[in-house]
Amino acid sequence: MQAYVYKSQRKQDTYVYLAVRDDFNAVPDALKASLAPFAFVLEVALTPDRRLALADVAQVRANLTERGFHLQMPPPLVAPVRVPRRDD
Template sequence: MQAYVYKSLRKPDTYLYLGKRDDFDALPPAVRAPLGELVFVLELALTENRRLARADPAVVRANLQAHGFHLQFPPTVLDPMVDG
């Protein structure tokens, strides 16, 4: 599975993963608006063996499949995209 990663210029250390490049229509307006301008930073393959620095790749893949996006928040912010 390919993922396209964008950095929020309004929210420090907040990243948006999309399953399709520039598919911002996948985001509900209430999610999109607070992010402000988004800058493309990376394309990556989310394989079974892929490791990510601050996110569980299995959770990212599940959110991309279920919602079309995944938000990665700064480590000090509770992540609502993760169950529990």
């Protein structure tokens, strides 16, 4: 399965994967309005053994098949861990 990956120009580290290149019809209008414009960044073959850095390839494939798109948001921020000092 091929996927076409677009980066949101409005929201940092947010990507939309499409099943069909340049076909944003499957993406809800509200989502397009909040993320557009988009810049094409990558065409990738999503084979079952493919590894993606921030997404589960099986979930991406399922979303592309069912919805025609997959939304990849940036990972959640992790609160800094306070390391107690010896005098605490």
